[in-house]
Amino acid sequence: MIYVNNENGESDGVVAVVSDVGLSSVDVIEYEDYDGETMCGFSHDAYRVLTTVKDAAEPKESDVITVLANIGAEVAELKRKNEQFEQALGWNEMGPGHIPNLRNGLSELKSVVSVLEEKYETELERMRASGDRRSPRG
Known part of the structure; x- marks a missing residue:
């Protein structure tokens, strides 16, 4: 069995072996919980019993x-x-080849844009250096 707190639904995660079942409690073989407290039983409203799974018949x-x-x-x-x-x-x-073709086209387009950006920046710098106020040539 495993202890589960009814108020918050949390468990200490320790599986305990049942040694006896009474009218209002369950005795387990002693163990230490996460606080170091020795546990030896629970009231009926504060535990859950884990049962073993019986071997299923051959499929x-x-x-x-x-x-x-x-x-x-x-x-x-x-x-x-x-x-x-x-x-x-x-x-x-x-x-199936359409998406790779789109990717290749996009890559080429990015390349062209990159070249144009470099040309624009170069022309802009040239104009600033010469004091030319006209818009850059493309």
């Missing part, structure tokens, strides 16, 4: 078939959703 062939059928249905549903997303995004119209 039947029909259980495996059901699981596989459910997985197959889920995969089919995911494929349908994927197709809907591809259609909504226009993937079939663009084709």
